[in-house]
Amino acid sequence: MAITGDRIRLRIILLASIVMIPMAGLLIWRFYVVQVQKHDYYSAEAKKRYVAVRKTRNRRGEIFDTNGYLLVANAPAMDITCAPCNLKDDQQRQRLAFLMKKFFGHDFRRSYQKLAPEVPKRDPKGKVVTDESGNAVMRPNQYVMIARGVALKTAQAFREQATSKTNHLGKALYFTNTSGRTYPKGRMLANVLGYINVENDVEIPQGGLEKQLASQISPQEGRMVYERNRDGSPLLYGFQEIHAGRDGQNVYLTIDEPIQAILEEELDAGFEKWHPVAAYAAIADPRTGNILALAQRPNFDPNDRSTYRIEAIGTRIAMDAFGPGSVAKPFTVGKALDCGVVRPETIIDCEKGVWFYGGKRMTDTHAYGVRTVSGVIQKSSNIGTAKIAVMLGDARVREAFTNFGFGTRTGLPLAGEHPGLIHPLKKWDKLTGTRVAIGYSVQITPLQLLRGYCGLANNGLMPQLRLVDRTEDPETGKVTKIPMKPYVRAFRRPETAKELMKMMVTVTQEGGTAQKAAIPGYHVAGKTGTARKYITGVGYSMHDYYASFIGFVPAENPRLVMVVNFDSPRGATYGGTVAGPVFRRTMERVLKHLNVQPDPALLPPEKSK
Amino acid sequence: MYLQSGKNRPRIRSNQHRAELETPMLNRLPGIFKVLAFFAIVAGICNAYIYLNQQRNNTARSITKLRTELIRIENETINERNQGERLRDWSNIQAQIRRYQLPLELPERGQRRQIALLTPQQAANVHYQVASNPAAALNAVAMNSISKAGTGVSVTSALRPLSANASVAIPVPERKFKMKRESSAPLFGRNYRLMRRQR
Numbered sequence: 123m124a125i126t127g128d129r130i131r132l133r134i135i136l137l138a139s140i141v142m143i144p145m146a147g148l149l150i151w152r153f154y155v156v157q158v159q160k161h162d163y164y165s166a167e168a169k170k171r172y173v174a175v176r177k178t179r180n181r182r183g184e185i186f187d188t189n190g191y192l193l194v195a196n197a198p199a200m201d202i203t204c205a206p207c208n209l210k211d212d213q214q215r216q217r218l219a220f221l222m223k224k225f226f227g228h229d230f231r232r233s234y235q236k237l238a239p240e241v242p243k244r245d246p247k248g249k250v251v252t253d254e255s256g257n258a259v260m261r262p263n264q265y266v267m268i269a270r271g272v273a274l275k276t277a278q279a280f281r282e283q284a285t286s287k288t289n290h291l292g293k294a295l296y297f298t299n300t301s302g303r304t305y306p307k308g309r310m311l312a313n314v315l316g317y318i319n320v321e322n323d324v325e326i327p328q329g330g331l332e333k334q335l336a337s338q339i340s341p342q343e344g345r346m347v348y349e350r351n352r353d354g355s356p357l358l359y360g361f362q363e364i365h366a367g368r369d370g371q372n373v374y375l376t377i378d379e380p381i382q383a384i385l386e387e388e389l390d391a392g393f394e395k396w397h398p399v400a401a402y403a404a405i406a407d408p409r410t411g412n413i414l415a416l417a418q419r420p421n422f423d424p425n426d427r428s429t430y431r432i433e434a435i436g437t438r439i440a441m442d443a444f445g446p447g448s449v450a451k452p453f454t455v456g457k458a459l460d461c462g463v464v465r466p467e468t469i470i471d472c473e474k475g476v477w478f479y480g481g482k483r484m485t486d487t488h489a490y491g492v493r494t495v496s497g498v499i500q501k502s503s504n505i506g507t508a509k510i511a512v513m514l515g516d517a518r519v520r521e522a523f524t525n526f527g528f529g530t531r532t533g534l535p536l537a538g539e540h541p542g543l544i545h546p547l548k549k550w551d552k553l554t555g556t557r558v559a560i561g562y563s564v565q566i567t568p569l570q571l572l573r574g575y576c577g578l579a580n581n582g583l584m585p586q587l588r589l590v591d592r593t594e595d596p597e598t599g600k601v602t603k604i605p606m607k608p609y610v611r612a613f614r615r616p617e618t619a620k621e622l623m624k625m626m627v628t629v630t631q632e633g634g635t636a637q638k639a640a641i642p643g644y645h646v647a648g649k650t651g652t653a654r655k656y657i658t659g660v661g662y663s664m665h666d667y668y669a670s671f672i673g674f675v676p677a678e679n680p681r682l683v684m685v686v687n688f689d690s691p692r693g694a695t696y697g698g699t700v701a702g703p704v705f706r707r708t709m710e711r712v713l714k715h716l717n718v719q720p721d722p723a724l725l726p727p728e729k730s731k
Numbered sequence: 732m733y734l735q736s737g738k739n740r741p742r743i744r745s746n747q748h749r750a751e752l753e754t755p756m757l758n759r760l761p762g763i764f765k766v767l768a769f770f771a772i773v774a775g776i777c778n779a780y781i782y783l784n785q786q787r788n789n790t791a792r793s794i795t796k797l798r799t800e801l802i803r804i805e806n807e808t809i810n811e812r813n814q815g816e817r818l819r820d821w822s823n824i825q826a827q828i829r830r831y832q833l834p835l836e837l838p839e840r841g842q843r844r845q846i847a848l849l850t851p852q853q854a855a856n857v858h859y860q861v862a863s864n865p866a867a868a869l870n871a872v873a874m875n876s877i878s879k880a881g882t883g884v885s886v887t888s889a890l891r892p893l894s895a896n897a898s899v900a901i902p903v904p905e906r907k908f909k910m911k912r913e914s915s916a917p918l919f920g921r922n923y924r925l926m927r928r929q930r
Contacts, residue, residue: 192816198806274806299802306816355791383821711837 174350180341183370187379197304200277206237207262208294271302305424317424334535342368372594376412385415392704393419396691402439402568403686408576411585440536443565447653448502450561457522460618470506477505480552500628511559519555525612526574579680582613639702643720648673650697666690671701
């Protein structure tokens with residue numbers, strides 16, 4: 123029987139069906155797997171390709187002085203990187219190495235080697251991968267850091283030259299915006315401000331306020347998730363999810379920049395003259411506790427890494443504690459006045475400069491005879507003060523210091539602040555009271571002394587020192603003032619401070635130990651200190667001294683308290699000789715700057731006209 | 732059947748002719764034209780899509796470019812500000828004075844004046860003690876008139892400093908007469924005549 127056309131057609135259809143139906147079934151099954159079963163997986167894979175995540179870098183907060191003058195600023199910069207595998211030939215490589223030498227001072231040969239188009243491949247552990255014959259397997263060199271944190275102008279000039287028609291290096295170079303820190307005032311307040319290190323594009327604060335205030339100053343990174351096109355640009359109508367970052371807060375200190383500049387200048391002059399191991403100075407407002415200026419030497423320039431030395435970095439004015447010597451005497455005498463143990467006119471026998479007590483000898487620098495309590499302060503008699511301490515008793519001598527915050531930190535945001543040291547009463551022997559009264563057997567930092575003298579200047583009401591005045595949100599402009607802490611009442615009688623002030627004024631008058639600290643036109647109340655330096659393992663040195671002067675002016679209505687301290691000055695050791703003139707010169711200029719009127723009666727005759 | 736009469740009426744020559752006349756215009760076109768028309772429409776849509784997409788990408792690129800430019804300008808501004816602060820630094824100024832041997836001295840007490848810009852509200856809250864110096868008083872009054880205009884300019888002089896903030900001062904001129912207006916009484920009729928008499 124012949125096969126008809128219909129049968130052939132049927133057979134073809136059947137054959138095709140046998141092949142096509144399974145294929146169709148396979149397609150449908152595959153469709154089901156991709157679109158339904160593994161929908162989430164493939165959707166995520168696709169999103170990885172067209173959804174980009176960009177991290178937004180926000181700005182670190184800046185630091186200003188109390189008047190809004192900039193102390194620490196953000197400096198926009200650029201990181202310049204290169205993909206050497208994109209360099210066309212050896213000539214381009216040489217041109218780039220030349221440009222690196224011209225702009226950044228890099229060695230030409232080293233740069234040329236660094237720009238090799240291929241580098242050995244390494245495994246995750248860092249070992250070089252070798253082939254069977256022992257030769258290193260090479261891979262294209264895709265990333266070389268040319269320069270980090272380059273100033274914008276330099277980066278722009280580099281880019282212009284690199285992408286010029288002569289060099290044609292545009293395709294191999296990448297310029298990334300970044301940000302650094304700059305300190306426009308150089309060395310001014312460097313120890314207090316601190317500095318920043320940048321590691322792997324992360325800013326790491328090192329010391330000072332940069333570290334202590336990191337929680338307020340540091341920015342919060344933002345994230346932007348968006349759908350992008352082939353160029354990498356966000357799609358206008360695509361999905362966008364923005365997690366806004368936050369700029370760091372700006373911080374305003376209590377520091378007054380002109381006063382800080384004056385203090386730094388005079389401290390520099392003193393440092394050059396007396397060549398001490400270190401020098402510290404600080405000025406504060408006794409009514410509010412605001413620190414107007416704070417300086418120490420040696421210091422460094424945070425913009426120049428070559429000036430970083432171990433002895434220069436760190437806020438030593440807060441970290442270094444030492445026996446203050448005679449500058450501690452007003453606290454002992456003040457306590458004695460407050461308790462009614464002595465009066466300013468009470469007579470004290472200073473034993474002609476040599477006194478034996480408790481089996482030990484105590485001496486004065488000169489053979490003082492009988493003095494009033496006021497005279498004991500004026501002449502800085504150790505024996506007189508020790509006798510007052512004996513009358514006061516150990517417990518009240520200790521109270522004289524603890525009432526003024528000695529032995530406790532000032533609470534300023536300065537890393538490594540030393541709390542000072544006043545031994546508990548149970549560790550005191552018969553002599554300790556007499557030694558503590560004259561500033562030995564205790565350890566006090568210059569900032570604690572400043573705080574204590576603010577209390578003396580403020581009628582016995584001791585303010586808490588302040589360094590940070592307010593913070594500001596740069597986005598909203600909202601200012602948050604840091605409130606003043608309550609005063610600490612150190613004297614029970616309000617008259618005590620006045621009586622003590624009158625005694626301390628005599629220190630800078632004729633017959634006193636700090637005549638070089640006197641300022642024409644003003645009554646200066648202060649105290650000198652010349653304390654032997656204690657060297658661990660050796661004892662009190664015969665050659666090294668701490669020379670100090672602390673005072674406040676004008677004495678009747680104090681506007682400023684200043685502490686000056688020199689560690690181991692050369693050529694002279696007395697506080698009145700070394701630190702007193704620095705106090706005088708600084709205060710003269712600062713009083714003029716603040717327009718504090720002198721008393722015409724105290725001016726020399728030619729000036730008062 | 733066409734019922735028109737006259738010489739322009741279509742003359743049906745054959746059945747095919749009739750069929751042609753009865754089918755719509757579109758259906759009379761050969762198939763190729765339909766296919767071409769279809770593809771033309773599709774091509775038109777594709778072209779429009781590509782064109783609009785290009786425009787969109789160009790706009791996105793312009794936005795990115797503008798953003799980059801804004802960032803560049805912002806960075807330049809920050810750099811200029813930092814440079815200004817560096818130049819303001821006292822040690823830098825001193826170095827320039829020494830370098831060019833400029834005959835500059837620090838001002839004496841009383842030579843320094845400071846101008847601070849205040850808002851009108853701040854200006855109204857600050858008191859000023861006018862010293863006996865008439866020149867300064869006139870100057871202060873002149874400044875007060877400016878502050879009344881709303882700019883709130885204040886002037887310190889080397890006169891009596893203020894308690895907390897010595898750099899801020901607003902002069903308050905003394906009134907020579909007491910205006911009736913200060914009371915709640917309206918200024919017309921008898922009150923106005925009284926006021927005029929007081930002057």
